[in-house]
Amino acid sequence: MGESGEVKVKLFELLDHSDVRQIKMIQLLSKQQRALTVNQIAKTFAINVSTVREDIKLIAFNLQTLGPNLVIVNIDGEVSLQHSGDVSFSDVYYHYLHKSVKYQVLIYLLNHRQFKIQKLADALSVSTSTLIRRIREINQSLAEFNIRIKNTQLFGCEAQIRYFYFQLLWLGRPIQVNRFEYADDRVDKLMQNGHFDTFITETGRVMLAVYFGLVKQRLNSARESDIDYDTFNFRNTGSEPFIQHFSDDLQHYFHQVHLAWDPRELNQAVGFLVIHFCLNTENPSARRFLENLGKQFPKIGKLNRKFIQTVGRIPLAARLPSAFTEETELSLSQIHFCLAFYQARCRRISRQLPPRRLLKKNLADFLTVKLLMNWSKSVTRSAKKRLIP
Numbered sequence: 001m002g003e004s005g006e007v008k009v010k011l012f013e014l015l016d017h018s019d020v021r022q023i024k025m026i027q028l029l030s031k032q033q034r035a036l037t038v039n040q041i042a043k044t045f046a047i048n049v050s051t052v053r054e055d056i057k058l059i060a061f062n063l064q065t066l067g068p069n070l071v072i073v074n075i076d077g078e079v080s081l082q083h084s085g086d087v088s089f090s091d092v093y094y095h096y097l098h099k100s101v102k103y104q105v106l107i108y109l110l111n112h113r114q115f116k117i118q119k120l121a122d123a124l125s126v127s128t129s130t131l132i133r134r135i136r137e138i139n140q141s142l143a144e145f146n147i148r149i150k151n152t153q154l155f156g157c158e159a160q161i162r163y164f165y166f167q168l169l170w171l172g173r174p175i176q177v178n179r180f181e182y183a184d185d186r187v188d189k190l191m192q193n194g195h196f197d198t199f200i201t202e203t204g205r206v207m208l209a210v211y212f213g214l215v216k217q218r219l220n221s222a223r224e225s226d227i228d229y230d231t232f233n234f235r236n237t238g239s240e241p242f243i244q245h246f247s248d249d250l251q252h253y254f255h256q257v258h259l260a261w262d263p264r265e266l267n268q269a270v271g272f273l274v275i276h277f278c279l280n281t282e283n284p285s286a287r288r289f290l291e292n293l294g295k296q297f298p299k300i301g302k303l304n305r306k307f308i309q310t311v312g313r314i315p316l317a318a319r320l321p322s323a324f325t326e327e328t329e330l331s332l333s334q335i336h337f338c339l340a341f342y343q344a345r346c347r348r349i350s351r352q353l354p355p356r357r358l359l360k361k362n363l364a365d366f367l368t369v370k371l372l373m374n375w376s377k378s379v380t381r382s383a384k385k386r387l388i389p
Contacts (some may be wrong), residue, residue: 029081182213202277
């Protein structure tokens, strides 16, 4: 059973407490070599034995819908998880997530401009007071992205809204669910006939297909006056071939799906490619674009220089080849672009930083090692390409 569930923990706040506990029980049992007793599970989660037994029954019921490959077994108070074949934790998590009231409210707002409290409460089979309480809880999560539900509508900067929804869809759902929902022959043809295979990575093309579907949902459900594009503007980038090609392809897609084209959509889409590392740095045009991000946005250049200077104080850094610094700056520009313009990522990273007094040594050492490992992998991949006839 995959460890991808660890990533999904950030989305646990969209679930009820009992569902979170059940998922964590499944995680716990999946890592065990032998059965755990009901008492051991109760002690682990600080709950009583009767609650554990009830949770086991609910887990068994929920796992039935996922097929026969994952089964929870309780024999005389000894509980184990039996799995066969290819079982993904993302399938388990999504089963719980998609029936969550908070998740369903968010998906409803992705497809509709607003909702009526009583009508949505009836559709979700909850009381209006429960729905209002869940909306307050959703807003606590959305605050990190600087967006909120107000007067039954979603408000915030469009880049932040799309960033949030992409995280929700990409991290919260199995890839096959996204591929099925966003299957579109027009997107497929665009990917095949456009220039995506040269300046966007393979994973980036999958991400972009989801993004296209997300944009279509947003623009079909919102009024033009609701869209707030006020974030960033890529200046003097039109001369880069990849920007020109991407702009043409993007406008073609908008025309095909009958959406009004707004030139600011190019900024939104390019920003998406940057923060999700979708650009192929082996493509000269895409590489030049990333190299110039620091000039386009002075605060990004400042963050890059500060980091390089900090790393430069480490003895190990002095012996690194120049290629390492070049690749590092490309990665830094994309990371710092996200830090500068996408609020949730900035807050999430800042919470993980060590105390200020440790930044100069510990953080720099850690990041240097991580970046060196990534650079080594890049060099290895390039070497393999040269060796293969």
